[in-house]
Amino acid sequence: MKPLSLFRKSKPLKAVTIFFLVNRFQVFFLLLVFPEYMASPHLIWLIIVLGLLSQGNLFILSKWLSTTYAAKGYLGFVDLFGEWKLRLFTAIALVPVLVKVSFLTINYVAVTRQYIFPSISPVWLIVVFLLISMYVAIKGMENTIRFSIITFFIVIWMILMFLPFFFPPNAAWFNLLPLTSTLSHQSWKGIMFIWASLSGPEYLICLVPWLKQDKKVGRYLTWANILTIGELLIVLITSLLFFGQNYLKLIKLPYIEMTRYLQSPVFERIDMVVISFYLFHFVFMIAILLLFFYGGVRIIFNKTNTKTTRKGFFLSTLLIAALILFLYQILWTYENQFKVFMNIDIWVSGFTYLFIPSFLVIYSKIKGGSRR
């Protein structure tokens, strides 16, 4: 058997991969539930404003990505924090990874169950989906990053499906009125939600070693961000037009419910096709998060110099599977717990997106200053 080398670097991937990576990190599950929590037209403005803020945040991130610390990868982090601190920080960083893995899996399984396999045991689905993700992950980090390109093209066209909803008789433009509203409880929730939907690019800091150092990184980040904002806007506006504000508040997965309304002579149930295509996206996300987790565990136990082993990877995946199944057993009991869980995910990913880039930049500034 060939030795497993998950974190091998053969040749650096093109910087344009960042575009696909970042965009796919940003939109996934939150896009599907997004309009449900944002059933108000004035949030359209907030998406644009927060998009600009996120752009600023990405600027900070790209600044850090071009430092010498980032260029050196793991050793750069060791330089920056020192070994003990790095191990501590990694241990903390595993928390958002675990939250994201379990949140995505449980919710995706719930969606699949609702629309495609209502009678299959969810435990089975969790196990099968994790196995598929593990298969992708075991191909190594480099291939998983490349997989993001496939994922991107498999999922992105779906936004075109919503075109018919912009025209009568499906659309009623007065549903967008009034465009303003005073800031309320819902707006604050909406702001959190949009920010969490824009989060994801912070995971790039774990991927720098595989990506080519390029001046264009900032530009690709910008394009990815613009595309994400566009997607969020399209989905929000369509669902407002299609359902109207009040009805939208009662719909659970507006994205999928809208595709259910579409007709095609070939497929009766377009929602099934959409959900199955989203499986690619899901598998990509989980695969890369599994690799992050394994890498993180190796850093914590100071095993970075040894070879990656099948046993180690399986063990860490098994740990994650156990965690998800455990959480699932607690979380399935009633709907409210889902909402709590979703809030936890929103807070955690919003927080990491807001603080990681600036934290890294400030820390390296301080370090650079004291060195001088």
Place this chain on the structure above:
Amino acid sequence: MNRRAKKMTIIATFCCLILTTSCNLLPENNAIEEIAPVIFWYVKKGDKKQLKISTAVPPVLKEKKQLFSLEVNLLKQGSKDFNLIYYREMKVGQLRMIFIDEEIAKSGVLQLVNSLLIDPDTSQRLFIVIVKGDFESYVKKQIKEKENTEYYLYRMLKHYEDQNQGELTPVNLHDFKKMLYTPLSDPYIPVFKADQNNFKYEGTAIFKKDKLVKVFTNMDDQVFQLIGTDNYLKYLVIPKLSVVLGRVQTTVHFTLNADHSKLFVNVKMMGRIEDFKSHNNGLNDEEIQKLKYSIEDHMEKNTKKMFKTLQQEHSDPFQIGTKTLTPFGKSLTDKEWYEKWRKMDVTVNYELQMGPLQKDPK
């Protein structure tokens, strides 16, 4: 054979083995021989229990068709109980229409519509139709004589949905719920009348929230189609003036004054004379002018009458309330609007353009 190929073969064989055991993760069976897809449901007030629901089975296979009826408390209870009295399992994946008896509609359809929309198996494009009269005996008689009665009904509704012709306005679940939940608007549904031999379009049912309050028929219905929908009427029949206008299209402008106490309805109507009872060989200019005025006058009167009825019933299916919305600023609440709507002064103005006319005989 190298090791990789060997491994793949073993895995493939293993997968095939599992498949051949017909060991199935899915407890659901969708084999066509064992199920009966249901195309429609008919819901009626029951004698003892709340609902009486009926459906015809089997709609696809060449078997003798039957009409089943059951008395139940809840709609989904019906789908369970049907399975207990029939050897096939009924599936709602192909459910296309729901016929609701007028009685039930009068007491509110929200419960019914909700329980249908919860189920991801039923399509949101499910047509809702209100039925007057004895629908059961119609179906019973039809299934003896024809093969695909219910499918033909579906095709009819589908035709009018696609073509936007104003003979009738099909409404599906999604439309209905959207109209119901949009503030400042009320839903409408087509009404059919059934007896032993016929299933005939009757008019449009107007709702106040989820309760049926009024059925527009004949002239009122034609006015409703012209004013309230995007449809064009293939024929606009005005028996009182003994004239039929064909291919009638309208553009309607609703204008509200600043304090929402007056509504101006401007209707531009285009059509051509298709039928006319005349003493002469054709129409001369003078007669045409006269006819034009009398049609305009007649339509204005009827439209006004219809608005009056809507105001009395506190119903606003034309969604005129949404005209009060502005991009900035606060919107009216439902209660405020209906208070104003009730007292609103409506002025109707028709402008008729008559399309290509016959040549003047003189």
